[in-house]
Amino acid sequence: MRGTPSLLPWLLRRLATLACCLLGVTFAVFAIFEYAPVDRAAIAVARQQADGNFPDQQARDRALQQLRRSPGQVGSSTEPLPQRYLQWLGSALPCWPARPDPATQRAWQRLAAALPRSLLLATLALGLALAVGVLAGTRLAFASGKPGERAASGLLLWLAAMPEFLLGSLAIFWLGPARLGLLPGAGLASPGAEAWPWPLRWLDLLAHLLLPVLVLASGPLVLIVRFLRDSLPRSAAAPFARQWRALGVGEDFLRARLLRNAAAPLATLAGSLLPMLVGGSILVENLFALDGMGHLALTAVLELDRPLAMAILLVSASASLLALLLSDLMHRWLDPRVRLLS
Amino acid sequence: MKSRPRLGVAGAWLLAVALIGLLAPLLANDLPLCARVSGRWSFPAFAALVGRPAPSPDERSWKQWWASLPRGSADLALMPPWPHGPLATAIERQGEGPTFLHPFGSDAAGRDQVARLVHGARPVVLLGGGAVLLGGCFGCLLGALAGLYRGWLDWCLLRLLEIVHALPLLLLLLVGGAFLGESALVLLLVMALLFWSSFARVVRGELLALAEQDYVATARGLGVGGWRLLVAHLLPQLRGQIAITAAFCFASAVLAEAALSFLGLGPGAATGSWGAMLRQGMHALHGGPWHLWLFPAAAIVLTAMACHAVADRCRSGLRE
Numbered sequence: 001m002r003g004t005p006s007l008l009p010w011l012l013r014r015l016a017t018l019a020c021c022l023l024g025v026t027f028a029v030f031a032i033f034e035y036a037p038v039d040r041a042a043i044a045v046a047r048q049q050a051d052g053n054f055p056d057q058q059a060r061d062r063a064l065q066q067l068r069r070s071p072g073q074v075g076s077s078t079e080p081l082p083q084r085y086l087q088w089l090g091s092a093l094p095c096w097p098a099r100p101d102p103a104t105q106r107a108w109q110r111l112a113a114a115l116p117r118s119l120l121l122a123t124l125a126l127g128l129a130l131a132v133g134v135l136a137g138t139r140l141a142f143a144s145g146k147p148g149e150r151a152a153s154g155l156l157l158w159l160a161a162m163p164e165f166l167l168g169s170l171a172i173f174w175l176g177p178a179r180l181g182l183l184p185g186a187g188l189a190s191p192g193a194e195a196w197p198w199p200l201r202w203l204d205l206l207a208h209l210l211l212p213v214l215v216l217a218s219g220p221l222v223l224i225v226r227f228l229r230d231s232l233p234r235s236a237a238a239p240f241a242r243q244w245r246a247l248g249v250g251e252d253f254l255r256a257r258l259l260r261n262a263a264a265p266l267a268t269l270a271g272s273l274l275p276m277l278v279g280g281s282i283l284v285e286n287l288f289a290l291d292g293m294g295h296l297a298l299t300a301v302l303e304l305d306r307p308l309a310m311a312i313l314l315v316s317a318s319a320s321l322l323a324l325l326l327s328d329l330m331h332r333w334l335d336p337r338v339r340l341l342s
Numbered sequence: 343m344k345s346r347p348r349l350g351v352a353g354a355w356l357l358a359v360a361l362i363g364l365l366a367p368l369l370a371n372d373l374p375l376c377a378r379v380s381g382r383w384s385f386p387a388f389a390a391l392v393g394r395p396a397p398s399p400d401e402r403s404w405k406q407w408w409a410s411l412p413r414g415s416a417d418l419a420l421m422p423p424w425p426h427g428p429l430a431t432a433i434e435r436q437g438e439g440p441t442f443l444h445p446f447g448s449d450a451a452g453r454d455q456v457a458r459l460v461h462g463a464r465p466v467v468l469l470g471g472g473a474v475l476l477g478g479c480f481g482c483l484l485g486a487l488a489g490l491y492r493g494w495l496d497w498c499l500l501r502l503l504e505i506v507h508a509l510p511l512l513l514l515l516l517v518g519g520a521f522l523g524e525s526a527l528v529l530l531l532v533m534a535l536l537f538w539s540s541f542a543r544v545v546r547g548e549l550l551a552l553a554e555q556d557y558v559a560t561a562r563g564l565g566v567g568g569w570r571l572l573v574a575h576l577l578p579q580l581r582g583q584i585a586i587t588a589a590f591c592f593a594s595a596v597l598a599e600a601a602l603s604f605l606g607l608g609p610g611a612a613t614g615s616w617g618a619m620l621r622q623g624m625h626a627l628h629g630g631p632w633h634l635w636l637f638p639a640a641a642i643v644l645t646a647m648a649c650h651a652v653a654d655r656c657r658s659g660l661r662e
Contacts, residue, residue: 017501025505033521043523091393157654161646165604169624176402230657272507279512283601295511298605301520309517313509320508 007332014328016333018321025317029310032087041067044304058225088310107308110296111315117188118285119291122277124213130270136221138226138259144233160222164280168215168287184208186289212261216280220273227269231262264335271327274320352651355604358646362460367391370460374404374429377419379451389455421612426454428614435632447633449622458614459637465615466645469526470595472628473533480534481541482584483627486572488542489549498544505537511598519607526609533598535590544587548580582660586653592648 045064054060091104111142140156172178176185184190188208189201218247235241235258244254282294289295293312300308332338362369373386379399386396388403399407404419410419427445432452440447446455488499512531518532525571552558561571577584602608603617604624617636623635 021501021505021508023500025508028505043521046524072576157647157650158643160650161593161597161643163600163604163642163646166620166643198371275508276509279510282512282516283604286605297516299608301516306521309521313513313517316509316510316513317505320510321504324504324508 010332011329015326016173016324021321022318023323026089026314027085029080029317030088030312033306034081034084040129040158046340088158088307094203099143101307103305104307104311107300107305107311109295109313110308114293117290118294121209121212121281121284121290121292122274123217124209125216125277125280126220126270126273128213129224129273131216132217133221133224134228134266138232138255140225141229141232142255151195156222156225159218160226162218163283164215164218165283165287167218168211168284171211171215172224172287183211185211187289212284215287216277216284219276219280220270223269223273223276224266227266228262231265232258235261264331264338267330267334268327271323271325271330274323275316278316278320345465349652352648352655353357355644355648356652359648360467360471361511361540363463363471365391365424366461366464369422370424370426370428370457371422371536372403372425372430374419374421378415378417379407424456424460426457426494428453428457430454430457439631439633439636446637447631449619450632455619455633455637458619458639459580459616462619462638464613464617465526465609465613466596466599466617469530469533469580470592472530473537473595476530476534476592477537477591478584478588479543481538482577482580484538485542485545486549486577490545490553490568490572490576491660496546499546503539503543506536509536511536512601515598515602516607518604524607524609529599529608533595537594539593540587544583545577545580548583551574552576552579557649563632581643582656586656586660587655589649590657591655593646596645596649 041064044067045060048054048063049060054063088104091108096151136152140149140152145150172185173180174180178185184207188205190204191207194201213236232255236254239253241258242258276293281292282297284290285294286298293315296308297312299305300312347609367373367390368375369389371387371390373390373396374387375387375554376383377399378384384397385510389396398404401513402410408419430453432448435444435448435452437450438444438448438452444454444456446459448454449458472551484499488496514536515529515532518528522528556569558576561575566575600617600620601606603615606621608617619638622644
């Protein structure tokens, strides 16, 4: 169409910015870990002591001296920083010529195995949060003054303040095998489920996924409902809405159009929810014993596995930036003004 | 003229939590506030407040000294309002439920829960408040500079905001705490690193609109410097928005500290913060005493709810 700026230059610019941001965040994280003025040997020994590895103080001192004498064991190295950074970054790309060290390779393999489950959980949680959030948000936005509104607002406030691990623990306790026995409390499949016919297997998977997805979706749900509750009444007071009402347009039709207007900023909001999903998945996966990226993050932290921790940070940062780019693309598609004015 | 939003119960709760957190050793302790032993005054609770070792009358504890004091002696001791300490174990009260003397019950080692709750507010308030203050100062400054003097500074700040936003708080706290040492300072710095972006984004957004106003151009024409313009004229108008952001960030800090302690990491485990109490109490969830997890959970949830309620009220007050 003549006059409409094309998509490709904008996309290329955004991709270049994304690459800059990604390099920036990875370099910052890498440099902080390499150059932080902390005593790595003391930290490693403190962690081993907390695990109960040392029978007495002398064993601990001996281990400390040994780690101090050989800095390579705690991850310090003598090569210059840019070279180390490029090596580490290259280990993430499958086509890099230099072979990464076995610890890094193992880290990427574990991450690749755990990522699909986390993606499934996050996608389902975001979808549920969007679906329920849009419905509840539109009801709440236009319900001011009605009897249930204060109760609903109070419930929203409570859900926003409730920590995910508490919600999950209470849900497991009340709905799980300990009390009501309605839903399973852990894992992705019941024992012996591989032998079942596939409809039962799918139902079993659904039953196992219901609670984790609900708990994970609670954070994004609150943000979406709050956003709709704040923005929809404001757009309902716009001049075009008043004109439509004066012309006799039905309230439902009007609300559907207002929601269509709010879809563009909602897409941007949804794209920025990924870091919240990553943080929530750490708690949810550990609570429900699902082997995803969050569970792997806690394992990396408990075992002081530096390559794994950095790999997880890299993946979550790139996923968040990619989600922001996708949401900007959606916003551009949904809101013609952004296309025409840029 | 915009009226001040009435903060009500939520604001009162937050104020109470802040005071309790800051003054915990003076409110619930088994050390006296002030005592006169053989004519010499000492202030053990105040010494505990600043982190010094608390003086004791002799080799005995204060309770034993008080019990063995003869009648009519000139020695006296003024106890804090709640005369039980968070570390005083009493085996006979192990796991007891709420009673009249100990309204929140006792934990598995017989320690009084009220005192533990009061002292558990301290790490939460210091960590959250410190992170919000540090992040707020930096964020407001950088956002203001980017909003006033646009150009490459603004572009750099926007990219920096994108970068910081891409990092999840809990993951960074976990990884930072594990590899940089589990001290409160590291956690505070990591939280401040993630909070400054919220403040910067809000201040920059508001200043982009405010900087177009006539009085700003007039002030600049009159030779008012950028710093004075910011501090005296522009930033005071953003009080409401900054307060809203601060409330949300404090709520995030409280919940993040609870999550970290629940996973067993972080310094809260040693200092007995609310999250650590919740972790101990969650073991009791399956058929154990209910008072062990309900009270710390209620403290965490009520504090976060109060933060969100204050932010909502400020926001509706701003909109009018």
